[in-house]
Amino acid sequence: MGQVGDDLILIGALASRAGVSRRTVDFYTGLGLLTPVRRSGGNFRLYRPSDVQRIEAVRRLEAQGIRLDEITHLLMDPEAEDHTRCGDGSDRPCPADPVALKAYLITLDTQVKALGDLPEGVDHQTRGVLTSLVARAQTLIATAEVMTLVDGSTELGVRFPGAPGHERDPHAVVAVDLGVVNRRVKALARAQSDDIHRRLEGEGVRVVRGRGRLDGPHRVVVDGPDGAVGGLAGFDADTVLVAVGAHPRVLPDALPDGERILSWTQLYDLDALPERLVVVGSGVTGAEFASAYDALGADVVLVSSRDRVLPGEDPDAADVIEGVFRRRGMEVLSRSRAQAVTRVGDGVVVTLADGRTVEGSHCLMAVGSIPNTAAVGLSEAGVSLSESGHVQVDRVSRTTARGVYAAGDCTGVLALASVAAMQGRIAMWHSLGDAVAPLDLRTVSATVFTAPEIATVGWNAAQIDAGEVRARTVKLPLATNARAKMQGIHDGFVKLFCGARSAEILGGVVVAPRASELIFPVTLAVAHRLTVDDVAQAFTVYPSLTGSIAEAARRLHASG
Numbered sequence: 001m002g003q004v005g006d007d008l009i010l011i012g013a014l015a016s017r018a019g020v021s022r023r024t025v026d027f028y029t030g031l032g033l034l035t036p037v038r039r040s041g042g043n044f045r046l047y048r049p050s051d052v053q054r055i056e057a058v059r060r061l062e063a064q065g066i067r068l069d070e071i072t073h074l075l076m077d078p079e080a081e082d083h084t085r086c087g088d089g090s091d092r093p094c095p096a097d098p099v100a101l102k103a104y105l106i107t108l109d110t111q112v113k114a115l116g117d118l119p120e121g122v123d124h125q126t127r128g129v130l131t132s133l134v135a136r137a138q139t140l141i142a143t144a145e146v147m148t149l150v151d152g153s154t155e156l157g158v159r160f161p162g163a164p165g166h167e168r169d170p171h172a173v174v175a176v177d178l179g180v181v182n183r184r185v186k187a188l189a190r191a192q193s194d195d196i197h198r199r200l201e202g203e204g205v206r207v208v209r210g211r212g213r214l215d216g217p218h219r220v221v222v223d224g225p226d227g228a229v230g231g232l233a234g235f236d237a238d239t240v241l242v243a244v245g246a247h248p249r250v251l252p253d254a255l256p257d258g259e260r261i262l263s264w265t266q267l268y269d270l271d272a273l274p275e276r277l278v279v280v281g282s283g284v285t286g287a288e289f290a291s292a293y294d295a296l297g298a299d300v301v302l303v304s305s306r307d308r309v310l311p312g313e314d315p316d317a318a319d320v321i322e323g324v325f326r327r328r329g330m331e332v333l334s335r336s337r338a339q340a341v342t343r344v345g346d347g348v349v350v351t352l353a354d355g356r357t358v359e360g361s362h363c364l365m366a367v368g369s370i371p372n373t374a375a376v377g378l379s380e381a382g383v384s385l386s387e388s389g390h391v392q393v394d395r396v397s398r399t400t401a402r403g404v405y406a407a408g409d410c411t412g413v414l415a416l417a418s419v420a421a422m423q424g425r426i427a428m429w430h431s432l433g434d435a436v437a438p439l440d441l442r443t444v445s446a447t448v449f450t451a452p453e454i455a456t457v458g459w460n461a462a463q464i465d466a467g468e469v470r471a472r473t474v475k476l477p478l479a480t481n482a483r484a485k486m487q488g489i490h491d492g493f494v495k496l497f498c499g500a501r502s503a504e505i506l507g508g509v510v511v512a513p514r515a516s517e518l519i520f521p522v523t524l525a526v527a528h529r530l531t532v533d534d535v536a537q538a539f540t541v542y543p544s545l546t547g548s549i550a551e552a553a554r555r556l557h558a559s560g
Contacts, residue, residue: 286366395438455519458507
């Protein structure tokens with residue numbers, strides 16, 4: 001065992017990945033993700049995943065006072081007695097289903113993995129900037145990511161002796177309890193929302209619960225606020241920030257019922273994994289949920305009205321993802337427009353525009369979103385809306401009404417949590433008279449959280465092909481990367497764009513596991529106008545996936 005300070009004990013093999021502080025321990029404990037181990041002197045135990053040792057995905061995290069050696073014995077020895085010690089200090093046996101226990105461990109560990117460590121000097125309330133929906137989606141995807149790691153672990157020599165005759169089949173011994181996953185997802189979302197509320201109140205901000213609307217550009221009226229006399233309250237304001245978000249778009253012949261026909265906000269109410277999930281819509285939301293539920297073990301059908309999945313992404317990247325989907329057994333119906341969804345008994349029937357039908361146990365409607373800008377007094381206050389209902393803003397978040405700013409999904413600028421947060425910060429800085437840099441979407445990195453992920457930044461292939469900018473391109477498959485070979489990564493690539501004459505890095509695409517992390521050096525290069533030589537001459541660790549970024553830059557240099 002390896003000890004970190006007085007607060008945390010980690011498995012020796014993973015101790016080098018620790019780097020955690022007391023603030024981290026307090027944060028995890030407050031969310032119930034860490035449990036005191038009394039017989040260890042009041043310390044905590046936290047077992048973190050290893051990128052290489054995928055066997056840790058099915059036997060980690062000592063929780064509820066159960067000893068790690070007992071868990072390991074139970075999971076790895078199929079002849080072991082089917083019980084373990086209870087966490088109440090007694091020696092009485094407690095029944096434990098090995099499959100359920102494994103799923104619980106994977107689920108609980110995923111929450112810790114998804115949250116990550118808090119930097120020194122940052123209190124836990126700061127983490128509340130994530131919206132509850134983002135937290136829900138990313139936590140579910142994190143669980144799917146663990147299952148993807150487990151699924152690919154046999155290539156690395158991992159075996160599952162708990163499944164006699166199926167040692168090479170992880171699905172024979174590992175399963176997901178979706179009810180547990182979704183309860184944890186919602187608990188995490190609630191905790192983050194509560195964090196935001198407490199932080200605001202701690203800073204002296206009055207939080208009023210109710211439905212707000214503008215009564216002119218400098219007054220907000222709230223219907224049904226807490227403690228208001230007569231159910232109405234009005235607030236005069238020099239500055240108003242509109243951040244009302246968006247809601248799922250629905251089709252008139254495919255209305256969600258919350259049970260079998262679902263929007264992407266209703267998925268988290270499921271207690272059991274769908275037997276056959278039909279996903280209508282192959283944009284980012286549809287592709288992410290299709291990828292996640294496929295990894296969790298559901299039979300997934302993806303209905304796409306376009307020629308390929310993810311039509312708004314880099315074509316090469318979209319081709320990789322669609323190829324991975326099909327290879328894993330997902331049925332992808334291209335050029336197939338859903339016309340209606342009907343509930344039939346304990347299932348659904350999706351009717352396509354050409355008359356074909358697709359049957360499933362559940363249907364997820366992922367056909368876009370609509371801004372929540374109706375009936376909130378925006379037009380009456382002089383705020384211009386687009387034909388789609390989005391608030392029109394400039395690069396410092398100003399609307400057409402003086403003193404009224406807007407941020408987030410209701411603006412339609414770029415539906416990313418990072419962009420929404422920056423829009424809000426820019427709006428407040430500008431309203432206070434601070435010097436601000438206008439929002440520059442060329443420096444915004446974005447990720448599609450499929451498996452593998454797609455991460456992008458800067459100019460893209462479509463813009464280059466259209467002649468909007470003159471650029472050179474290099475695409476380097478990850479299959480040639482030494483670290484990728486060691487980790488059994490076969491799908492993905494690094495693509496860089498540079499100016500035809502200037503050789504400045506203009507943009508890039510990374511398709512890989514954790515591409516959301518790998519895109520950062522490319523983002524730095526774009527933001528600081530680095531050249532291919534700047535990137536090519538920088539040292540990278542060998543072996544590492546980031547080595548492919550430097551190698552792509554070297555090839556751009558050679559082609560110049």
